[in-house]
Amino acid sequence: MLPQSVRDHLLARRQEHLAALKEFLAIPSLVNDEPGAAEAARQASDWLAGGFSSLGLDSAVMETSRRPAVLASSRKIPGRPTLMIYGHYDVQAPEPLERWTSPPFQPQVRDGYVYARGACDDKGQLFAHLMAVEAWQRAGGGLPLNVKFFIEGQEEIGSPGIENFMAAHKDELAADAVVISDSEFFAEGVPSITYALRGLVPVELTVTGPAHDVHSGIHGGAVSNPVNVLAAMIAGLHDANGRVTVPGFYDDVLELSEQERRAWGALPFDPAAYAASLGVAELGGGERGLPPLERRWSRPTLDCNGIIGGYTGPGGKTIIPSRASAKLSMRLVANQDPDKVIEGITSYVRQHQHPGTVAEIAVLSKSRPVLLDRHSAAMKAAEAALEEAFGRRPAMIRCGASVPVTEFFQRLFGMDAVLMGLGLPDDDTHAPNERFRLEHLWRGSQAAAALMGNFGAK
Amino acid sequence: MLPQSVRDHLLARRQEHLAALKEFLAIPSLVNDEPGAAEAARQASDWLAGGFSSLGLDSAVMETSRRPAVLASSRKIPGRPTLMIYGHYDVQAPEPLERWTSPPFQPQVRDGYVYARGACDDKGQLFAHLMAVEAWQRAGGGLPLNVKFFIEGQEEIGSPGIENFMAAHKDELAADAVVISDSEFFAEGVPSITYALRGLVPVELTVTGPAHDVHSGIHGGAVSNPVNVLAAMIAGLHDANGRVTVPGFYDDVLELSEQERRAWGALPFDPAAYAASLGVAELGGGERGLPPLERRWSRPTLDCNGIIGGYTGPGGKTIIPSRASAKLSMRLVANQDPDKVIEGITSYVRQHQHPGTVAEIAVLSKSRPVLLDRHSAAMKAAEAALEEAFGRRPAMIRCGASVPVTEFFQRLFGMDAVLMGLGLPDDDTHAPNERFRLEHLWRGSQAAAALMGNFGAK
Numbered sequence: 001m002l003p004q005s006v007r008d009h010l011l012a013r014r015q016e017h018l019a020a021l022k023e024f025l026a027i028p029s030l031v032n033d034e035p036g037a038a039e040a041a042r043q044a045s046d047w048l049a050g051g052f053s054s055l056g057l058d059s060a061v062m063e064t065s066r067r068p069a070v071l072a073s074s075r076k077i078p079g080r081p082t083l084m085i086y087g088h089y090d091v092q093a094p095e096p097l098e099r100w101t102s103p104p105f106q107p108q109v110r111d112g113y114v115y116a117r118g119a120c121d122d123k124g125q126l127f128a129h130l131m132a133v134e135a136w137q138r139a140g141g142g143l144p145l146n147v148k149f150f151i152e153g154q155e156e157i158g159s160p161g162i163e164n165f166m167a168a169h170k171d172e173l174a175a176d177a178v179v180i181s182d183s184e185f186f187a188e189g190v191p192s193i194t195y196a197l198r199g200l201v202p203v204e205l206t207v208t209g210p211a212h213d214v215h216s217g218i219h220g221g222a223v224s225n226p227v228n229v230l231a232a233m234i235a236g237l238h239d240a241n242g243r244v245t246v247p248g249f250y251d252d253v254l255e256l257s258e259q260e261r262r263a264w265g266a267l268p269f270d271p272a273a274y275a276a277s278l279g280v281a282e283l284g285g286g287e288r289g290l291p292p293l294e295r296r297w298s299r300p301t302l303d304c305n306g307i308i309g310g311y312t313g314p315g316g317k318t319i320i321p322s323r324a325s326a327k328l329s330m331r332l333v334a335n336q337d338p339d340k341v342i343e344g345i346t347s348y349v350r351q352h353q354h355p356g357t358v359a360e361i362a363v364l365s366k367s368r369p370v371l372l373d374r375h376s377a378a379m380k381a382a383e384a385a386l387e388e389a390f391g392r393r394p395a396m397i398r399c400g401a402s403v404p405v406t407e408f409f410q411r412l413f414g415m416d417a418v419l420m421g422l423g424l425p426d427d428d429t430h431a432p433n434e435r436f437r438l439e440h441l442w443r444g445s446q447a448a449a450a451l452m453g454n455f456g457a458k
Numbered sequence: 459m460l461p462q463s464v465r466d467h468l469l470a471r472r473q474e475h476l477a478a479l480k481e482f483l484a485i486p487s488l489v490n491d492e493p494g495a496a497e498a499a500r501q502a503s504d505w506l507a508g509g510f511s512s513l514g515l516d517s518a519v520m521e522t523s524r525r526p527a528v529l530a531s532s533r534k535i536p537g538r539p540t541l542m543i544y545g546h547y548d549v550q551a552p553e554p555l556e557r558w559t560s561p562p563f564q565p566q567v568r569d570g571y572v573y574a575r576g577a578c579d580d581k582g583q584l585f586a587h588l589m590a591v592e593a594w595q596r597a598g599g600g601l602p603l604n605v606k607f608f609i610e611g612q613e614e615i616g617s618p619g620i621e622n623f624m625a626a627h628k629d630e631l632a633a634d635a636v637v638i639s640d641s642e643f644f645a646e647g648v649p650s651i652t653y654a655l656r657g658l659v660p661v662e663l664t665v666t667g668p669a670h671d672v673h674s675g676i677h678g679g680a681v682s683n684p685v686n687v688l689a690a691m692i693a694g695l696h697d698a699n700g701r702v703t704v705p706g707f708y709d710d711v712l713e714l715s716e717q718e719r720r721a722w723g724a725l726p727f728d729p730a731a732y733a734a735s736l737g738v739a740e741l742g743g744g745e746r747g748l749p750p751l752e753r754r755w756s757r758p759t760l761d762c763n764g765i766i767g768g769y770t771g772p773g774g775k776t777i778i779p780s781r782a783s784a785k786l787s788m789r790l791v792a793n794q795d796p797d798k799v800i801e802g803i804t805s806y807v808r809q810h811q812h813p814g815t816v817a818e819i820a821v822l823s824k825s826r827p828v829l830l831d832r833h834s835a836a837m838k839a840a841e842a843a844l845e846e847a848f849g850r851r852p853a854m855i856r857c858g859a860s861v862p863v864t865e866f867f868q869r870l871f872g873m874d875a876v877l878m879g880l881g882l883p884d885d886d887t888h889a890p891n892e893r894f895r896l897e898h899l900w901r902g903s904q905a906a907a908a909l910m911g912n913f914g915a916k
Contacts, residue, residue, distance in 0.1 A: 033772050093775060099670065157773055184676075198675060202774040211737020212557065215888040216761045217656060217859025218642075220789050221753035222732070224742030227762035227784070228692060235693035238686065274680070275814070279669020284682030284814030285778075295679035303674045304685035305777050310764030314491050315615055316660040316785055316822045317551060318859075319763050319888055320743075326685070327774055331678050356733070356742030364774045401675025401776075430673040430777055 002388060002450045009139035010131060010445050017445070018114065018438070021127045023047065024089075025107040025116040031067060031090035031154050041067040041153045044089040048072075048151055055133050057149070062169075065161025067153030071172055074133070074147045082146035083378075083455050084175035084415070085448075086405055087126025087182065088155035091118035092430045099432035113435040121429035124436035125181035125422045125444065126151060132448035140449075145456030148175055152405065155182075158200055158365030159404040166408050176416070177378035178409045179451060181444070183421030184429075186397050187268055191390040191447075193382055194419035196297065196398035197406055199332035199369035201341050202305070204362045205233065205349065206325040213310070213319040220320060224356035227309045227324040233352050233359060234326060237302055241288045244302045246330070246344040254334040254371070256298045264293045267395060277426060297398035301331045327364075331400060338366035367404035368411075376416035378455060385450035386420060389443045420447065460846060460908045467597035468589060468903050475903070476572065476896070479585045481505065482547075483565040483574040489525060489548035489612050499525040499611045502547040506530075506609055513591050515607070520627075523619025525611030529630055532591075532605045540604035541836075541913050542633035542873070543906075544863055545584025545640065546613035549576035550888045557890035571893040579887035582894035583639035583880045583902065584609060590906035598907075603914030606633055610863065613640075616658055616823030617862040624866050634874070635836035636867045637909060639902070641879030642887075644855050645726055649848040649905075651840055652877035654755065654856035655864055657790035657827035659799050660763070662820045663691065663807065664783040671768070671777040678778060682814035685767045685782040691810050691817060692784060695760055699746045702760045704788070704802040712792040712829070714756045722751045725853060735884055755856035759789045785822075789858060796824035825862035826869075834874035836913060843908035844878060847901045878905065 010017075029044040030037040045061045045068040052059035052072035059072035067090060094104035094117045102108040104117035114124065129149070136143045150173060152162055166173055186192040209226040210219075239245055271292055275283050285303075286295030295301070309324025311317035330341055342363055349361045373379065374396060386394040399419070409415040422444035428434045468475075487502035488495040503519045503526040510517035510530035517530035525548060552562035552575045560566040562575035572582065587607070594601045608631060610620055624631055644650040667684040668677075697703055729750055733741050743761075744753030753759070767782025769775035788799055800821055807819045831837065832854060844852040857877070867873040880902035886892045 093769075093771070095769075095771075200675065200776065202776065204774075209738060212886070212889050214736055215859060216759075216763060216787060217658065217789055218857065218883075218887075219736065219743075219754065220761045220787075220858055221744030221757055221759040222741050222750040223736055223738060225761050227765050228696065228743075231689040231692035231762065231765070231784075232696075234686060234689035238690075278672055278677065278681055280667060280681060280814040281816075282814050283680050284812060285677075285686075286679030292680040296677065299679055301679040303678045303683050303778055304689065304768065305674060305775055306768030306770045306779065307685050307689070307782060308766050308770040310762065311551075311553075311785060312764045312766040313551065313553075316662075316787065317763055317888070318658065318660065318787055320761055321764060324765060326689075327769060329674060329678075329774065329776055331675055354742060356738040356740050358739075399676065400678055401673060425676075428670075429676075430775075431670050 002453055003140050006135045006140040006449050009135045014442055017131050022107040024123050025118055026105055028105045029089050029091055031157050032093055045070050051130055055137055064165045070151040072149040074143050077146055080145045080456055082175040084148045084178040085129045086178055086180045087151045088122045089151055090153040090156050092156050101433055113437050115433060115435045117434055119434050119436040120423040120427040122182045124441060128422055128444035129448045131445035135449050144453050158367050160365050163408050167412055178415050178417045180403055180419050181422050182403050183399050183419050184423035184425055186395045191386040191392055191394040192397045193394045194397055194399045194421055195372045195374045197370045197402055198400050199338055199367050200402040201338050201366045202329040202364040204325055204327050207357050207359045208323045209357045210322050212322050216318045216320045223320055224354055225320050226357055227321055229354045229357045230324040230326055234304055243287050246348050248344045252335045296400040298333055300333050304328050332369045334369050334371040336369055338368055367402050368407045370407040372417050378416045378418045381454035382418045382420045382451050384454050385447045388450045389447035460911055461598050464593045464598040464907050467593040472900055475589050480565040482581050483576055484563055486563045487547050487549055489614050490551055503528050509588055513595055522623045528609040530607040532601050535604055538603045538914055540633040542606045542636040543587045544636055544638045545609045546580045547609055548611040548614050550614050559891055571895050573891060573893045575892055577892050577894035578881040578885040580640045586880055586902035587906045589903035593907050602911050616825050618823050621866050625870055636873050636875045638861055638877050639880050640861050641857050641877045642881035642883055644853045649844040649850055649852040650855045651852045652855055652857045652879055653830045653832045655828045655860055656858050657796055658825045658860040659796050660787040660822040662783060662785050665815050665817045666781045667815045668780050670780050674776045674778045681778055682812055683778045684815055685779055687812045687815045688782040688784055692762055701745050704806050706802045710793045754858040756791055758791050762786050790827045792827050792829040794827055796826055825860050826865045828865040830875050836874045836876045839912035840876045840878045840909050842912050843905045846908045847905035
């Protein structure tokens, strides 16, 4: 049980906490190559380090391969377990800007939500843990356990270099378990713990044809068209049953247990409402014949994230384009190995070369899937904490997205992890008008504080 | 035979003529929606009308559905035939600009060529006929026949509205034959007359999925991906033999005559050199098993001119895009009916709808294929004129591109047409660094003048 004093403090300080979060959200800490993005990352790191120091934690901003990471740790209490809290301050690119009701880096509160890029993913969620630390420090007689923070700035591009960074800082990062709030409730009113994530292998496929764009009337029929060839290569990546045709793609896929299948079947999931929430008439994608939750959570997929080639302005232009390219990403599930999948798609591209064109593939990053122990002490502590804060025992779910660091903690440190998501499915992460419900910020900070109490007492 | 005085005049006036052409080329008379394009079209029309007036022709700038057209006619000489000269002052968009050695609308002479957008297609070629008129007027004792000009400004987008315009101005446009210089030599040193053109049906195919971009990890596998769906639709438009699968596509195709097949087989065509000129390792595209010239000239094709959807910036973005679209264009050959082809592709799109997405097709324009009488008086006059100017009997060829007005003159006016192309295959029309060889401008103006003499004497 969370001490009443800690709970009261969190309730009393809501407006100050919201003001601080809005400061954090106003920093455009993009991890792409936009001008000013690197400076904003530095600003976000400094802001976090300042926050940790003011909470009495030792903190340091450290260089990684790309963006600074922030490490912090509380004064060591002997005999108490150590809980690591992971988060990321980098955010997805906000485009298309014209679809935002308020600008992505000018946080605005409307209808019980705070709207901004990163509001839910992940600044708002990680901030709940800072609120919890403050509440224990100021109103709970001090922290009930040892706390560490590891906040990185390149999660949205697959955390490149972070595995090496973690391997090089094993002592600083050592802990008994890690909690990550970078996921979401299964549904409105259904707090959830996520025990599996998909891995991610994004690649760029480029098809090059003529040395420059050529007249499609004069040459059409005699010259292979890179867009047509690229389209055929993408189309060939799925068979008629929606299965991915990359050689060996399903070889290592861990089949879903009957217990999980039953549990998922009992979740309050309405395919029609889900389709409506995304603005589609019906669900599609994935393998034919499987339930949507299995397709999202326990089956690997391949999606095209973007494509471009030739003339794309208004009206027409009768050319055969010189090149075309597509961004493809594969989501992997438990037991799949990114390197084997990369081998598979490389071999697919080699086998599908088309006369008069050259197809090339570039791997942008890779992260492994993760499947966590559903019965660890950290998991139990988080279940009780969510139940206390949100009034309902959490559902145990998987998530189709990736948080690469989860797997690093598990594999490099043998650490138990728990994904205690505080977002909602309609928070529009990665889309315009991303938001975070204020009620979830308040109760999320209670859950974070309760988790510290529960895990400290283990 | 061209009078020596006319020939001498053309030789003597080369630099003045080139200077005038460069003025014309400097006008960015785009037919797209770029700011200033409409004003540039007006400027190009006025420039032409001024030129015709100074040659003693009656001229008028007339409104059409989109861009002004310029009509001109010489003082009527009773008893002499009337030759119509058609051309277009609009030019293709110059993008990608960074690939131009000199800016597209700052004409530059290098290595015996004038470089500029429109240098060959079609400002340079049509200008040769103005030079011919001037030479007859100033040095030949007056024109040997009646001459009319019809220069339009929307050819590059398929001449929308021009058919109606022509039907409404039958008297002004009446003539015995029309000559069009908007095509090219078969090869270096091989003057050519083109007796068939392909028709063109450009369409835009759009696939819409979720109401906005959604997270490809969280939703991937449950939501149809508009890029994947579009790619599959494009891929399905060709079968394994490279045949277009649009229902009924080949139904009306006129088979090539044995005489033509033999004549084409005798043309100096080297597939490897042709491939090299385009920067491809080998030829591709079109129907398997057919010779390249047949695939370009006498077989219909379907090419993707451009495609766009989702995230196309640097790095990755893990989204399922809300929409994707492609510009497709079909080239039609003799006897194919654009309306039947439009019906076919509309039915293809209807039959290939994919759950959870909506595919829609918009027809951008349409033009019919054309097959001309190879034995008309105009054709014979042009054959002799090209032989006189370039020293070699022209080859009789087809062309895979479209000049919609050719078919309008034929169908609406029952007029004989001749396509006396003055360009070269490597003039890079529709591409960066478009150019026109100065030698072809000089000799082209002699050919234009000789054609007037030959046809006037018929």
